[in-house]
Ligand SMILES: Nc1ncnc2c1ncn2[C@@H]1O[C@H](COP(=O)(O)OP(=O)(O)OP(=O)(O)O)[C@@H](O)[C@H]1O
């Protein structure tokens with residue numbers, strides 16, 4: 228879907244992005260992570276040509292984006308930034324309708340789309356449709372920001388640290404929303420963060436950048452199990468590596484297909500192991516029943532299986 | 537609080553004290569046998585006595601006056617503030633009414649050349665009454681539209697009295713009667729001078745502001761120049777323009793330019809008006825948050841769309857307050873332009889000054905003040921209407 232071919236961007240004398248080659252597959256949730264100044268934002272802004280690379284080619288759906296009119300390219304992609312940037316003089320409805328209006332959608336279609344998006348982002352339409360941005364909390368503003376980015380049903384969504392200014396609870400809720408939206412729409416998402424927990428929670432694949440270079444690109448488990456170098460280890464955090472792993476691995480990866488009957492409320496098979504451990508501690512037990520997506524018994528999770536590597 | 541004070545409103549107390557002192561010690565009106573002689577003072581109580589003796593109603597002005605005097609000693613509250621505003625407005629209007637009626641009573645037994653002018657006591661009490669009304673409005677925490685409405689009511693009541701002819705025996709209106717045609721022409725000329733300066737100011741100032749906001753080099757060059765222009769005294773600027781424009785007039789007689797008259801006045805007014813317009817255009821555009829600009833660009837708006845749909849509406853309130861400053865300043869400066877033969881209300885003021893006729897000066901000055909206040913109010917209203925959405 229998005230291909231970077233040996234892409235370089237310099238801000239003389241600094242090289243912000245240094246010969247990065249990388250392919251984000253269609254429908255993938257790709258998270259860019261790295262220390263501050265590592266070139267994450269620069270790399271992402273080159274996708275919608277807010278920044279133009281000095282060297283290399285970027286293709287979107289096979290097309291070299293240097294050949295496209297920047298405005299047309301941008302209208303095909305959603306863009307969400309940390310400071311939200313809602314238009315303060317427009318209502319929530321008009322903010323969300325920005326790109327559909329630019330694309331000349333008929334009024335009725337825009338209105339329906341706004342209603343759907345308010346639902347999708349769990350914003351009460353009666354309360355918020357005609358509100359102005361200053362009447363919204365930070366979390367609500369960023370929900371509108373995400374809705375606005377999704378408005379014209381873009382195939383690609385670019386998000387630059389969209390939740391880092393929010394409190395942990397609001398951030399958690401919006402992360403869950405993003406996972407659900409990604410599942411429901413199949414949009415290709417490129418998401419910048421410097422928070423490894425967020426990356427592990429959201430990503431199909433994580434790209435680690437340092438000093439403008441791509442150091443590692445792989446699924447969360449691979450990043451955790453085989454960090455490419457010390458920078459990646461630092462990003463994971465050496466002390467709570469185990470906890471991060473528990474957050475990524477699911478019950479299904481450790482469940483015993485036993486028929487043994489275990490009492491208590493069962494766990495879903497796709498729950499993270501972290502949740503399983505928390506349940507074991509809370510219930511004072513070392514084994515829990517597990518059910519599959521349709522609620523049928525799928526076996527038993529033993530503490531000893533969680534602890535073994 | 538350890539002890540209760542009976543004083544609840546210090547501003548009101550100060551105003552009440554000013555009113556009481558002015559009522560007791562300063563002449564309310566001055567009565568002179570003709571316009572050139574200085575008059576004998578007429579105290580407030582004498583005017584009230586005159587009304588009472590004739591069974592006229594204008595002594596009723598005492599009622600709102602008493603309320604204004606009582607307010608500092610009342611426990612503050614919404615009702616008191618409403619009464620305060622109403623009393624301030626009615627007292628201000630009532631003083632004018634009383635002055636007009638008393639002038640008529642004095643004129644009844646005097647020669648036609650006799651003059652009744654406002655005295656120091658009138659001015660102090662009038663100012664205090666208007667300040668009291670504003671203080672009350674502020675205490676009520678009303679939106680600026682309401683503040684303007686209160687001002688409009690006061691202006692409207694005085695306007696009705698003017699139209700009814702009840703004030704005709706006041707000296708300032710006698711001056712008006714002598715100058716009726718000149719006066720109307722002067723008001724129009726004054727407004728035309730201001731409007732004529734506004735056109736080039738906007739045509740040059742707005743693009744210059746937009747450019748200065750985008751190009752740091754332009755910004756660094758423009759502001760020192762405009763700041764220096766602002767510090768040149770207006771008479772000096774008019775004088776400075778005299779020479780080059782006279783040369784130009786001699787070289788190109790067909791253009792209708794002259795070293796004196798309205799053209800140099802408009803040019804000078806334009807120079808003064810540029811600074812607030814350029815400055816506020818830049819400030820307004822600077823105030824657009826960078827995140828909003830980035831989002832607009834990232835959504836795929838063109839440069840033109842970003843400017844027209846995002847930057848202009850967001851910069852508008854700040855720009856309009858620049859326009860307000862420009863216009864109020866130009867209304868005042870246009871009075872000085874009379875010195876180089878540009879006409880306008882300034883011409884009446886200077887004529888009065890040279891003839892030592894204070895009421896003629898007032899006839900020129902009062903409309904200048906009214907015009908400035910009206911422009912100020914209208915643009916404040918516009919800013920508050922536009923700013924409310926984008927707050
Ligand atoms: N417009 C610019 N002019 C000059 N240097 C720039 C510009 N934009 C970015 N840089 C530099 O390029 C480098 C990479 O910047 P970038 O914004 O991509 O980092 P980042 O990984 O997003 O960092 P952060 O996590 O702090 O947002 C930084 O050193 C930055 O100073």
Ligand SMILES: [Mg+2]
Nearest residue numbers: 267268269387
């Ligand atoms: Mg960044």
